[in-house]
Amino acid sequence: MIEFTRVASESLWFLLSTIGKTAIVWLPIFLVHLAWKLWYYYKQAIYISETEWVMLEVKIPKLVSKSPKAMEVVLGIFAQTYAGNKWTRFTKGIIRSWFSLELISLGGKIHFYVRAPKFFKNLIEAQLYSQYPGIEISEAEDYVFNIPAYGTPQSNHKIWGVEFAFSKEDGYPIKTYVDYGLDKDPKEEFKVDPMTAMLEFLGSMSPAEQVWIQILIIAAQKRFKKPGAWFEMQDWKGDAKALIDKLMKREQFKAGSDPNAIPFGALALSPGERNTVEAIERSMDKIAFDCGFRAIYLAPKDQFHEANIPGLQSSIKQFNSANLNGFKSGLTTGVSEEWHDFKGIRVEKMKRRIFRHYRSRSYFYPPYVGKPMVMNTEELATIFHFPGEVAATPTLAKIESKRGEPPIDLPI
Numbered sequence: 001m002i003e004f005t006r007v008a009s010e011s012l013w014f015l016l017s018t019i020g021k022t023a024i025v026w027l028p029i030f031l032v033h034l035a036w037k038l039w040y041y042y043k044q045a046i047y048i049s050e051t052e053w054v055m056l057e058v059k060i061p062k063l064v065s066k067s068p069k070a071m072e073v074v075l076g077i078f079a080q081t082y083a084g085n086k087w088t089r090f091t092k093g094i095i096r097s098w099f100s101l102e103l104i105s106l107g108g109k110i111h112f113y114v115r116a117p118k119f120f121k122n123l124i125e126a127q128l129y130s131q132y133p134g135i136e137i138s139e140a141e142d143y144v145f146n147i148p149a150y151g152t153p154q155s156n157h158k159i160w161g162v163e164f165a166f167s168k169e170d171g172y173p174i175k176t177y178v179d180y181g182l183d184k185d186p187k188e189e190f191k192v193d194p195m196t197a198m199l200e201f202l203g204s205m206s207p208a209e210q211v212w213i214q215i216l217i218i219a220a221q222k223r224f225k226k227p228g229a230w231f232e233m234q235d236w237k238g239d240a241k242a243l244i245d246k247l248m249k250r251e252q253f254k255a256g257s258d259p260n261a262i263p264f265g266a267l268a269l270s271p272g273e274r275n276t277v278e279a280i281e282r283s284m285d286k287i288a289f290d291c292g293f294r295a296i297y298l299a300p301k302d303q304f305h306e307a308n309i310p311g312l313q314s315s316i317k318q319f320n321s322a323n324l325n326g327f328k329s330g331l332t333t334g335v336s337e338e339w340h341d342f343k344g345i346r347v348e349k350m351k352r353r354i355f356r357h358y359r360s361r362s363y364f365y366p367p368y369v370g371k372p373m374v375m376n377t378e379e380l381a382t383i384f385h386f387p388g389e390v391a392a393t394p395t396l397a398k399i400e401s402k403r404g405e406p407p408i409d410l411p412i
Helices: 002-016 023-050 069-078 086-092 118-131 196-203 236-247 271-284 308-319 342-360 377-383
Strands: 053-061 099-106 109-117 136-139 157-166 210-219 288-300 327-332 373-376
Touching: 023 086, 053 118, 069 118, 069 210, 069 377, 099 196, 109 118, 109 196, 118 136, 157 308, 157 342, 196 210, 196 308, 210 377, 236 271, 271 377, 288 308, 288 342, 288 377, 308 327, 308 377, 327 342, 373 377
Parallel strands: none
Antiparallel strands: 053 109, 053 136, 099 109, 099 210, 157 288, 157 327, 210 288, 288 373
16 A cells, blocks of 8 residues: 555656646556556565465574674575566566565574575575584474564554664675674684674563564665666666775876876775775675665563663664764654654554564565665675574574484485
8 A cells, every 4th residue: 555655646746747738648648657557566466475485493503613604605595686577577576586584582582584485495495504504494483473463452562663774875884794803713712793792682582572683685686876877777886886986086087097097095095994995895796685674672561671672773783883884773663752743643653564564574565665775695694694602692592412414325
């Protein structure tokens, strides 16, 4: 319904902007445009509703000796770009596949989930086992349906939700495990895993409290307007290159100057600026995704602790850097001043919406389309990976013993 309203309003604005003597000419175009859009979204909705999904829970062994680099390799398989052709998209509503990486605290017990179209189940399992031989993967029930939908008579929970956004342009990467030195192999006691703060927060929840963290990913596409062009679009790497040129002060060079000359600005870069340029260049070599990043804290009304709201926000700040990028709260289920929302009607509507959209994992297609941010495999692996001994969170579910391999001569 929200997407229908958006499409109709955009089309109506298009018509009204041309009203006058030419309205009789533009009216049929408006109606055809609106009908085409509605048909397109209708077929997409059918395709999405008929897609079979699988919820994979990953349990990790007590000892994980691999760096987040292993998760980078796993994440590469999610870069699925097939979306059919124009005819199948129009007639069948075929869309590109998206996936959800989820880190959940259910009463202080931490769980790792991967939600994906069932078609990819075997591929995902094979890739995970290849990088983490000691893990256990099993199909699980979707935890979101163990809680009555917010706003219904059966619901007795109070919730707070947030959609995170970047503090800078997409071309700037966040502080990753490489910046923390986890790509190397030092002794365990010298490792600093930025994910530890988030795990400790999740593990501190009481039995009645829950925290849901969800990162929705889809292969990045060209959605940035190309400077100097009317309709041509470019991918995020174009913006990243422009940032590098700006930092290197390359725009100061006039046309016809020696292309092999070292820009004067490059010689004047501070160590921090030089590290920023190197981080952006390293980021451009990675597979990238358009991402939606949201979280929900919920508990029974009498056990909801307001202090956990800034606690959740602070646990994400470990990935922020003053010279690079970071996360800030984008859309939240609140208003800055109480008088902005008479009787709390707007806030209640926000809570129902974020709960519904989290449940449906909707972000890239109707019923909800958010503003994605670009993260590459290195950034995603920093936020979502299986931690080693440095993360000693007691409530982090781990396998008691190493999973043994079946004998090769086992009869079939």
